[in-house]
Amino acid sequence: MLAQPDARAAAALLALTAAFAAVVALLPWPAGRITLGAAVGAVAGASLLVDLGYPGPYRLPAFWLPFEWLALLGLLFRAVRGLSDRRVGPVGGLLGLAAVLLPLRFSLRTPQGGAAWSVVGVLLSLLPLLGVAGAALYLRVLDARRERAVARARREQRLEVARGLHDFVAHEITGIVLEAQAGQLPDQEPGETAALLRRLEEAGLRALDSMDEMVGALREPGGEGGRDGRSDPPDREERADGATTRRLGLADLPELVTRFGATGAGGTAGVPRATAELAPETAGRLSAEAEATAYAVVLEALTNIRRHAPQATEVTVRVAPGTDGTVELTVTDDGGPSRRPLLRRRPGAGGTGLAGLTARAAAHGGSLTAGPGTPAGWRVSCSLPGR
Known part of the structure; x- marks a missing residue:
């Protein structure tokens, strides 16, 4: 906080505040142990402290104010869209307050700087502020819906794999186990052993085919419909590797x-x-x-x-x-x-x-x-x- 209204020191303070806000707005977060919420909170706090303590010439903020204001809006957008539900309210509110009160830097400590114009600036800043917050909130809702859809698709995929394992693989494995137990019974006919081994082989191959189909279903899909752009018949489905299974x-x-x-x-x-x-x-x-x-x-x-x-x-x-x-x-x-x-x-x-x-x-x-x-x-x- 400045004790004397020194123009050069005041200009340096305004430039550093604006640069700090711009750098934080442009950097990817989190960076190391510093989270987006902590960085945004630091920018909002610094801006509010400068608003309260700026004693310099009242015309000087006019040059740096647009840069800092745009940086605050950018940070507000990122905070509303990206922060957790627990932090988005406090951090977003602090940022919004800093952006709205920024025009008061002209006259809060120097009333001769034109308090009326500062109030007008506050009112005019509300509209873009609400627009940015609304757009970020809209995208936040879309992101949440997309995440729920992805989670639901993954859950359905897991259920589909579990169903396939239970319905087909477990059926064949059960048959293999029972056939193996039956093969241990005494008084087997000479030809029964060969027939038993053949049935075990066939059941094992069917189980492998079922697992191959499930693994193919887990691969990245190649596109919608068949390879020629047409959809599969109702009783057929295309696997991810291009093969069609009935x-x-x-x-x-x-x-x-x-x-x-x-x-x-x-x-x-x-x-x-x-x-x-x-x-x-x-x-x-x-x-x-x-x-x-x-x-x-x-x-x-x-x-x-x-x-x-x-x-x-x-x-x-x-x-x-x-x-x-x-x-x-x-x-x-x-x-x-x-x-x-x-x-x-x-x-x-x-x-x-x-x-x-x-x-x-x-x-x-x-x-x-x-x-x-x-x-x-x-x-x-x-x-x-x-x-």
Whole structure:
């Protein structure tokens, strides 16, 4: 603070204040341990101190004031857009106060400098100040929406990968484990070992294919639509590496059920009789996404039969038209002599498959229920509305 109204010292003070504000406004923050909030607060505090203590010639600030004012507006924009919710209010308010009171530097200590013009300057500075703050606040809202959208997309991607691991890879791994356990049973026929190894190889390759597709989905997308600019057909989706994979649906259920019956449940009861009954009128009734959900429901139900009812002798998958254009899907098993699980239950494992599929069915406007069958066994029912 100056004791005498020395023009050169006053000019140096104004120049340093304006230069300090401009440098802070142009530098990237954070810089080392100094955060944007600390730097902006220092500039606002310095500007307010000069306003209160400037004793120099009243005409001298007119040269430096525009530079400092523009720097304060730039800092206000960066602070409102970039600071955390906890700091944006105090720091932004301090900056706004410094920018509004800057014209009072003419007359706060020297009334002869024209108090009326200083007040006019304060009023005129409000409009651009509010404009800058409003623009920064608007961009802050857009940034927050974008961050939420990215977080939501990442969460959905993780859920999609988890779904793929559970629906497809876990199904094949469960089959591999049960086949390996069945291979340890005594009195194996000479040709059964070779057939068992062949089924293990096929299940392992299917699991690898499923993991390859999930890894491809995690890669950076190459663009929208197909490589020629056209969108993929409804029953197909393009992977990130350019390869096109077909969504599994109702038409793939007979192959799935046949494969399940061929590999068996791995229990001592032998290979269960697995049948698929698909009504022809259900073809094309569901959307591609709903058909993928229906396929996942059957896959999960068959996996649970392998895990929890390895001695089941009868497994039936039925797809029939329902009322009001719906498609009714049921998977039943007779439970066999005992529903004692063949697989040892791992701590924290299981319990999420049907819950996740219930949510997926509800997302399509359908429903899924699971419970004891009649007179025995287990029954999984899913109802999906037609398109």
